[in-house]
Amino acid sequence: MRDLLNNLFARDKSPLSSPKAAAAWCARLQEVDSQAQRERVAAVVREFLQTQRPVAPDQLQSLLLVDEEAQTALETIRDQYVANPRMAKNIEQKLFEDIVGFAESMVQAYGRFVLLETSTPEKMVWRPYLPQAIARSLHYLAIIAKWHYFRFDKVPGKLWSQAHSLYRLSEIEGFDSNPFALYGQKEGRVSSCADEYIQLLMLNTVSANNLSVRQMDWVDDWLDVWSHDVQISRRFLPDRHHYCVNLTDKQGPEKVRDDAHGEPYRYWGIFEMLNGVQEWLRRLEAGSTPQSLGMKADCRSAACIELLKHLEVYWSMSIRNAQVQRSHRHNVSKTADVVHGLDRLFKHVRADNEKYAAAQPDKAKEVVDYDEVLDMRLYGFVSSRTRNKQAQSAQHAVQVAKDWQSWNIENESEGGYGAILPIANNEWARPGELVGMRFAPEESWRVCVLRRLSRLNEFEVYGGVQVLSATPVAVQMRTDAPAHHQHATLALGDFEAIDGSALQTTGTALYVPHEIDGTSVNTLLLHSADFAAGRIYQVQARDRRFTVSLGAQLEKGVDWIWVTVTVLSQSS
Structure with missing residues (x-):
């Protein structure tokens, strides 16, 4: 009987029973390490989800307090994951399950309050806390999406349905753009339901850019700031909007199409956000430190500048091509030689030009080797030293010339190709990279730009390539x-x-x-x-x-x- 009373008493003192109990429980939580903190918070949330009793008015406020206390532990686990990209598979799986599982539980826990009918008396009591509950739910959905991007996995359609529904509810309730602090620990960072939603959407736009785990984490952190510069609209403005999303679909954002009009769609442009990217880039190149811009402690200037330049190019390209329709593609099966970078491409194109000139006697010029001329004047014959030097130069030229790799081309259109890239040799691949392509040794190199990337599996990436010129x-x-x-x-x-x-x-x-x-x-x-x-x-x-x-x-x-x-x- 005594044990039963003790258990009942402990149940009454659950952290979610009242804000006062939550505050006291959180104070004791500081006595254990970050992993134990996360596990204890997760246990409290699981118990709450398993309880069949109707939710009480004080529980939402208590849940917000307990969630706040869990953030430091979650950031510690995230930092551990980001800092160890080559960790053992079983350790990576454990960290993935810890974070994604916790985030899913928090979305479900907040959902018990968010999904109540608007007219219920309980909801009227905790309605002032609903904006924060919905914004945090969107925040956790963004965490789940980001961890899928870490693995180059596709985000589940269910997640997009949840996110669209939550944002739509914030619109109906009229507080979608109301500003507030999402978590008190992040002083100075104000958010809203719209900010959290746009951060989720914009991170998706770069999810197929072959970014590293650390780079993806940086972009997510930077979007905390840049999302304030993006305004979601119900009405499409052709000169202002570049992306849209269908609130009834199980998918993320897409570029605006001619048929993407009507009530289910929401639109936004990224002019102002791109200005923010360019301002950070300007300040870093002028000598500012990443930390002076509010970036994380692990951010280094050179790496940040490289990533910001990539984002500037990619999102600028999105603005320019927002309403460009892709031409029809048909399947093929062939192999292309590929080089990347302007310097390499210049070398190969120059060799093509010289080969072209040599094939036309009326245009070809006599090639004079000045070492041979000097030998003839000095000795009356070409020395063996000069011949050895020429042979070494020719051998070196062959070695330098063969600096390309092979891509499998699986489809082509009027203006480009779809290629399969092995990840092992293509870590450099990013949208906006300049590449050269040819399909046979006797063909000339074509100037192309890598437009799109999509991770297929652990070993391969799909790339969309546009041809700029076949006659450079x-x-x-x-x-x-x-x-x-x-x-x-x-x-x-x-x-x-x-x-x-x-x-x-x-x-x-x-x-x-x-x-x-x-x-x-x-x-x-x-x-x-x-x-x-x-x-x-x-x-x-x-x-x-x-x-x-x-x-x-x-x-x-x-x-x-x-x-x-x-x-x-x-x-x-």
């Missing part, structure tokens, strides 16, 4: 251009077979023929560091030099930029 020309540049010029017309044939031997090089680039609104324009792909609007360069071809002025930016990558050029003069 490698060019070399210098800045000592004349002061006065006459405008000239430039054709692709004028750039054939580049020879920069007589040029004091300050930069390399690719000439890419392009059409804008049906009109042919001259464009260059060059390193970002070589660009400034209006800057004048001399571009060297085999027998001609063109003086050009850099014009409008067409597209920007992390380390490259594509711009129009105006030809000011040309000379032999």
Whole structure:
């Protein structure tokens, strides 16, 4: 009988019985380590979910207090996971289950209050706490989604249905954008139901970008700030909105389509958010520390700058392509040689140009080896030393030339390809990366951009590739251009077979023929560091030099930029 009374007494003193009991229980929770804290909170929540009794008015406020106390323990587990990406599989599985299982339990616990009928007397008592309960539910759903992204898993459709329903409820109740502190421990960070919802949605937009666990965690943390710059709208504004979501679907955000209109849809644009990304990037490049911007302690300037540049490129590309329809694709089965980066692509395109010139006798030039000429003048014959040097150079050239890898192409369209990438050799792959592709050794290299990535499994990634040009020309540049010029017309044939031997090089680039609104324009792909609007360069071809002025930016990558050029003069 005594044991029974003790058990009843302990049950009455459950942390969720009243805010006062919750506060006292939380104070004692500080006596144990973070893992034990999480386990004790999880046990309290499980007991609450197993109880069949109707919820009481004080329980929601008590649950909010207990949830607050669990945050430090959850952050400790998250930091342990992020810091050890190569941990043993059984340890990784345990951490995954701990966090995802806890988050799912918290969503269910808050759901017992959130899903009550609006007219019930109990709900009227705790209605002031509903905004925080819904926002925290959305926050936990975002945690579940992020941990799926850590594993490159697809987010369950049920999660999206829950998130859409919770946000819709906050709209109906009229507090979707009301600001408040989500957790008191994060001083200075104000949130709302809309902020938590948009953070979940925007993290999904970069989930297929082949980011590391740490990078994904950083982006999630940064979205705590950037989400305030995004406004969700019921009415579609073509000039402002880039993404949408259907509140009745079991899926996340998508780019705005022509048929994505009507009540189930919500829309938002990312102009202001992108400005925030660019401001952080500007300040870091000017010498500010990540911590001065409110970033985590493990953030380092160089790594943050690289990731911010990637986000700037990717989201800028999303703005530009928000309403671009993809062309029809058909299945194929072939292999492509692939190189990445402007420098590698320049080298291969230049070799293509020289091979093209050699195949045309009327355009080919006699190649003179100055070492052989010197030997003939000194000795009357070509020395063995010179021949060995030439052989070594030829061998080295072959080794340098074979720096490509192979991708399996499974579909193609009018403007691009769908490829399967082995993860082991493609850690560099990101949307916006410049790549070169060819399908046979006798073919020329094509200039392409990697547009989309999607993790297929532990070993493979699917990539969507757009072709910019099948006829690029490698060019070399210098800045000592004349002061006065006459405008000239430039054709692709004028750039054939580049020879920069007589040029004091300050930069390399690719000439890419392009059409804008049906009109042919001259464009260059060059390193970002070589660009400034209006800057004048001399571009060297085999027998001609063109003086050009850099014009409008067409597209920007992390380390490259594509711009129009105006030809000011040309000379032999």
